[in-house]
Amino acid sequence: MTRLSGITPSGPAHAGNYLGAIRQWAREGGAGDLYFVSDLHAMTTPYHPQKLRARTRELLAVLIAAGIEPDTVFVQSDLMPQLGPLTWVLECACAFGEAARMTQFKEKSADRTHEGTPVRVGLFTYPVLMAADILLQGADEIPVGDDQAQHVELARVLARRFNSTYGEAFVVPRAVMPRAAARIRDLADPTRKMAKSSSDAAGTLLVLDDPDLLRRKIKRAVTDSLGRLEYRPVEQPGLANLLEILATCQGKSPREVAAGYSSYGEVKDAVAEAVVEEFRPLRERTHDLLSDPAELDRVRAQGGARAMERGAHRLTTVLRLSGVG
Structure with missing residues (x-):
């Protein structure tokens, strides 16, 4: 049984992230559970490259410092050689209407925080990248809240469609509700949840x-x-x-x-x-961990190598069945 959970470095880790998820992962994670820093997802809205790189390292250090086993943690962008081709294959299996129905795209594209900034294509297609994250690792279960359940359903649709059209390659994942955890609110405005990207x-x-x-x-x-x-x-x-x-x-x-x-x-x-x-x-x-960059780099490289090894056979199978491998 493989459970996959990710966290996006859209800002520094806060109490809501730690008390609501990270601490729970460290204390209750199973032997097959995997955790990753989804830095590619942070690129779907305006961002600063140096801040993204620094926040990714910091969040990786926080996950390990919290007690999550280092060999279960990796950084999403370290899998680019595999995620790139797999995402393209899945995009070619995804209908425009399926992507357009994603509620998060509708909400974020209508957000006026960055008024005047064009809506990025990556914001529209990132649910397919999320499907690639899930399917590449062969995850069985994805613990998600209501806001991400729709994305897991898209991964299920794409996995079934590929398997039935080209041949069996993917585990069909399922969304599971995580155990009830703390829902920490913003201290200055308790009507909204505490957020990494909050301007306050x-x-x-x-x-x-x-x-x-x-x-x-x-x-x-x-x-x-x-x-x-x-x-x-x-x-x-x-x-x-x-x-x-x-x-x-x-x-x-x-x-x-x-x-x-x-x-x-x-x-x-x-x-x-x-x-x-x-x-x-x-x-x-x-x-x-942050004061010993060589050690953190070593842990990161090992985590990425393990994740690449887990996905290698699956990607090879997908490309072969697709007619391009």
Whole structure:
């Protein structure tokens, strides 16, 4: 059984990434699970090349520092020699209407954050690249949220279509819902989730922020004027977000932790200390890895080589069946 999960370096890793996914991967990952940094996906909207390269290395270091086995981790662009031809084969099997129905393309192409910037073709076709990511590694299960389930369905369609038209080459993957995890919200605007690409750094807890900065951000977190210390996500989203962060760090439920405090200030103090201690070993280990670039390069090269080895036979089969190999 192979499960495949990816994370895009569209910005620095934050509390939502770590508490909601990375920590869970490290603690609960199975023997066949694979994890990758999807740097090619970060190119679908305007980006800075040097920042992309630096964030990719940093995120790779964070995954390993979190405790994920290095031999299960790789960087997407290191597989370009295989992903390029496979993506082209899959694009030639994908109908225009199938790609056009992708909800994320509709939403991101309508985003006015980069008004005046042309919508990139890569934004339209990247679900096919995502299908190539999945199918190249022979993944059986893809843990995804609702926003990515449609992309996994496209991978299923393309795998079945290729297998029935040209011959058996692909495992047909299935989307699975990951175990319920923390859904961390932005501290400055708890109506939206914490995001790597957020322009408001004050509401985002980065895993590599120093302790004093983490404390300042949490102390300034938006709450409310109701003065009711209860877990009520709809009525009190800011307070609920803080309780969820604290509960996740402590391994309890938000309602349990709410019962232990009598003021918002006490909650913020507790959240600050819990987050600082939760991130401390991760931050230290990540800095150690980043300060030894030769070792990080070695780990990255080994991960890429293993991923290429896993996909080599499958790509050879696909090209042969397609008539071009």
